[in-house]
Amino acid sequence: MQRGIKVLLGIAGGWIPQSILINLTGQHFLFPFYHTVSNTPLPHVNQVYRVRSFASFTRDLDFLTGHFQPVGLEELRAFRKGAGKPSKPCMFLTFDDGLSGIYDIVAPELLKRGIPAAFFINTDFIDNQDLFFRYKASLILDRLEHNNYPRAVLENFQRRYHLMRAGRINVRELVLGVTYRRRAELDEMAKLVDLDFTAFLKVKKPYLSSTQISELARSGFYIGAHSRDHPLFSDLAQDEQFFQYRDSLTLVQQEFGLTYGLFSFPFTDEGVPPSFFTALSAEGTPPMDATFGTAGLKEDPVDFHFQRIPMEVKKIPASRILKGEYTYYLLKGLLGRNKITRE
Ligand SMILES: [Zn+2]
Missing domain, CATH: 1.10.260 (434 Repressor (Amino-terminal Domain))
Incomplete structure (x- = not known):
């Protein structure tokens, strides 16, 4: 329903320049997220979400980098600390699920363009040990x-x-x-x-191997955790939520020698109680810089938690997806409903 409205608004708001939408909403820091990119159908993914072809992915990148400066962890940390409006709108690009297309297709293109990104891994699936x-x-x-x-x-x-x-x-x-x-x-x-x-x-090796992940980390990409085996967090008891979070984050940090901590919630963080986030911020270990959700363009009351925009919506290009998200944000703003509430 909400997705359909955003799609329609993306068409209706198509005439408004992106820069004006950014200024009107005050949303200068963008968090787009994808899974993978492929020119051939991926039978394991096809029924779950729409994968971008290489051509449409590069068109997305052209649009995104035309309006947002790609940034890394330093800028994200500054933003988290309330550095305020960046000198230029910026984006922190992320990819979930640790699929092999990251190594084969996505990373080479991002390296060529000098775009930083974070890849979130389900630790049970590294080296194709199991399947989501x-x-x-x-x-x-x-x-x-x-x-x-x-x-x-x-x-x-x-x-x-x-x-x-x-x-x-x-x-x-x-x-x-x-x-x-x-x-x-x-x-x-x-x-x-x-x-x-x-x-x-x-045979198909749909996931990244640990050797590939190490190489991506050495190339300067950020590696984050995406839980052990991709449960819906709101379906879990709180001790299971902590286990999925701590175990996967600790493993990627130890295995790949990381000094930072990034975690993206599998599916959605909707239904995760505020006490979970309070506990995370109080914990010193594993180190954690930021966590991520999938609610689209929204403000989150948790200062280290950032809501991301799903970019794999049918065959709709990034320009229209963002116009939909920003126009929706403007309309919701009139009702004062842009902040996530948790209970
Ligand atoms: Zn996922």
Whole structure:
């Protein structure tokens, strides 16, 4: 709903120059985020979000760097400390999930352009040890689609999961509806479509290896944590939230010799209680500079937590996504509703 409004506003507000939107909103520090870039379809990702092609990604970069100065951790730290309005609008670019396209496609292009970025890693998936449960769901659906939803397989799903009908929609809903807690069910469903996740990980290597991550860190990119295995934090008990946060952040810091700490919440930080953020700021270890959410252009009451803009919205270019976000921000501002509230 909110996404649809932003898309429409991106079209309606298309005539307003970006620089004016930045001044009207006072939002001079931008946090765009992506996952990966690929010119070929990625079956593990396809059903989860829309991947940018290299051409559209570079068009996004042209637009973004035309309006925002790419900056690194130093500028982010200064901003966090309340340095105020930067001399030029700036952006801190980030990528979630630690996919191999970062090493093959994204990083070389960013290096060429001199753009700093942070890559957030799920530590359980480094070296292709395991696969994010949503990517498993995507692979199952991709296999079904590829074979045009065979009747016999749909009927197997119907019997096994007591579905009302052996229809495509029923099976799609079932597969996409599997939550983190029930993720083991996806391993069972994979058997019904003759899919082997271990073989997929071994052959396709969808994730970065530790050697590649080390090299990215040596090249000057920032490495952050994105939890151990990508749960929805609001579904976890608080001790599990701390475990996912501390364990993944400590591991990337130790493994890659980092002196800073960056963490992006998997999915969203919505529903994470204020007490969690209070505890993080009180803790000295692991070191933490900033954490990130995915709520779009919004102000956050937590001074080290920054809301980012999802950039993989259909095939909509960065220029329109940002116009949508900024125009939406202006309208919400009239209602005084641009600040995140947590309880
Ligand atoms: Zn993620």
